[in-house]
Amino acid sequence: MVSYDAEEQTADHELDITAETCPMTFVRTRLALDRMAPGQVLLVRLKGEEPRRNVPRTAAEQGHAVLRQDAAADGTVRLWIRKGG
Template identity: 75%
Template sequence: MLHEFAIAAPEAARTLDITAETCPMTFVRTRLALDRMPSGDVLLVMTRGEEPRRNLPRTAQEQGHAVLRQEEGEDGITRLWLRKG
């Protein structure tokens, strides 16, 4: 399980706001964004809801990307920093 880290959030090359999307579109949109980025770049994904909060980090890791940080905001938005593998 990923939790908020004490270190500062990494600087993202791109931000993807998918707070209005539901699964499986959350993963589809995230994967498309990562596919368009160079390896090593960081994508900040903003999402809402339990299912994407659980599934996006796991699926990103299965696809070879690194989960750098996951943060649950008081606003109900989960912020997920991914480094493209």
């Protein structure tokens, strides 16, 4: 399990898709979520405006919960998604 300091969200799995472009950003995210148990949390690292809009939206449309998003100064975004049941 990946964990951060007490003020940050914890995650069961991590996925770095900063080098991917749409539609592969969500394809890789969906494959990771498919391998997880309901209720587990996936931390996704992504980059770019299109993935930042599309990955959380598509995850929510598929019944997963977007818990948090953090943007860094370098343009990367950390996105925590809880797998739905």
